[in-house]
Amino acid sequence: MKVALIGLMQSGKSTLLSAVSGKPVRSGAAGIVEEVVPVPDERLDWLATHYERTKPVHATVDCLDLPGLAFGDEHTRAAARRLFEQVRTVDMFVMVVKAYGDGPNPAKDLTELQTELLLADLELVTTRIDKLEKQIHKPTKTQAHDKAELALQLKLQAGLEAEKPVKVIIENEHELELVKSLGLLTLKPMMVVANVGEGRLGEEFKFDNLDESVQVVTLCAKLESELAQLDVDSRAEFMADLGITTPAVNRFVQSCYATLGLISFLTIGKDEVRAWPIRRGTCALDAAGKVHTDMKRGFIRAETTAFGDLKELGDEKAVKAAGKVRLEGKSYIVQDGDVINFRFNV
Numbered sequence: 586m587k588v589a590l591i592g593l594m595q596s597g598k599s600t601l602l603s604a605v606s607g608k609p610v611r612s613g614a615a616g617i618v619e620e621v622v623p624v625p626d627e628r629l630d631w632l633a634t635h636y637e638r639t640k641p642v643h644a645t646v647d648c649l650d651l652p653g654l655a656f657g658d659e660h661t662r663a664a665a666r667r668l669f670e671q672v673r674t675v676d677m678f679v680m681v682v683k684a685y686g687d688g689p690n691p692a693k694d695l696t697e698l699q700t701e702l703l704l705a706d707l708e709l710v711t712t713r714i715d716k717l718e719k720q721i722h723k724p725t726k727t728q729a730h731d732k733a734e735l736a737l738q739l740k741l742q743a744g745l746e747a748e749k750p751v752k753v754i755i756e757n758e759h760e761l762e763l764v765k766s767l768g769l770l771t772l773k774p775m776m777v778v779a780n781v782g783e784g785r786l787g788e789e790f791k792f793d794n795l796d797e798s799v800q801v802v803t804l805c806a807k808l809e810s811e812l813a814q815l816d817v818d819s820r821a822e823f824m825a826d827l828g829i830t831t832p833a834v835n836r837f838v839q840s841c842y843a844t845l846g847l848i849s850f851l852t853i854g855k856d857e858v859r860a861w862p863i864r865r866g867t868c869a870l871d872a873a874g875k876v877h878t879d880m881k882r883g884f885i886r887a888e889t890t891a892f893g894d895l896k897e898l899g900d901e902k903a904v905k906a907a908g909k910v911r912l913e914g915k916s917y918i919v920q921d922g923d924v925i926n927f928r929f930n931v
């Protein structure tokens with residue numbers, strides 16, 4: 586999974602990246618900085634300590650930290666556009682807004698960012714319309730497809746001009762299919778990180794201009810980045826003193842998962858235990874395909890135990906004896922924390 590941190594200058598993106606990656610802050614880098622953040626999962630750590638000679642293989646989130654954006658004049662706006670071009674393939678955006686220091690206005694900053702994303706999409710859609718209008722009269726193989734796309738692009742253009750994000754304008758799978766490859770920015774899911782000062786930890790942040798379904802994480806990036814540099818013991822001590830119960834990386838990743846509708850299933854191998862992110866609603870057959878194409882091709886059954894049962898009863902023998910191992914078929918909907926052994930035959 587790939588996410589991009591988007592925010593105005595000084596909103597704390599680079600500090601946030603340090604907080605979630607545990608790496609030193611790299612403020613002011615000229616280009617995009619990428620860090621691979623392991624997804625914390627206590628279940629995996631439990632499995633690794635209970636299954637001898639296994640190492641935990643955590644899922645990862647690729648985080649792109651963009652240089653601070655500014656939209657004050659044509660020059661900075663053009664620079665922002667070039668950066669946007671480089672994040673068209675990410676899965677989601679994390680909008681970082683400054684809520685620390687003197688008189689921050691996070692709601693206004695968020696609106697500004699959203700407006701700029703809309704404008705960038707409008708520009709792309711308009712370019713696409715020009716191109717389609719030119720080629721639509723030529724009898725090409727793609728003519729029918731082009732006509733359908735042009736009609737949709739005109740609808741997107743009108744919607745974007747009315748300040749609607751593409752994800753609101755798109756009405757069905759068919760429309761989605763037509764524009765999916767363009768990487769429209771306002772089609773992407775997003776969440777918000779409100780970067781508060783040290784004195785406002787634990788405060789809930791509400792944005793009037795934001796849909797209720799959008800995840801908002803409130804944290805102090807500076808403090809969290811300092812905490813992330815410490816060894817485990819002193820970190821726990823400082824966190825307790827500060828009243829922070831969950832490290833930033835856990836809250837950050839949880840919100841990314843919630844935004845994308847992801848859950849994890851777990852596998853136990855000879856030398857590794859592993860967490861696999863899948864979309865909520867994925868069936869056992871497709872989950873098998875994530876692990877190996879052979880497992881999907883030769884799928885027989887998914888031997889499934891809820892992690893909670895395994896932890897409670899202690900080991901595989903005990904869960905079997907208690908009748909807590911289910912043999913699920915291809916269409917079984919995998920649940921978060923399912924420990925699965927795929928039986929297959931190729």
Ligand SMILES: Nc1nc2c(ncn2[C@@H]2O[C@H](COP(=O)(O)OP(=O)(O)O)[C@@H](O)[C@H]2O)c(=O)[nH]1
Pocket residue numbers: 592593594595596597598599600601611612613652653685686780781782783804805806807808
């Ligand atoms: N006081 C305070 N300063 C912060 C906080 N978060 C970031 N900063 C400072 O703001 C400046 C810009 O942060 P940076 O992460 O580089 O912002 P970016 O431009 O969005 O990448 C740095 O000097 C940070 O130390 C915070 O929560 N509190």
Ligand SMILES: [Mg+2]
Pocket residue numbers: 598599600611612613614650651652653
């Ligand atoms: Mg930065």
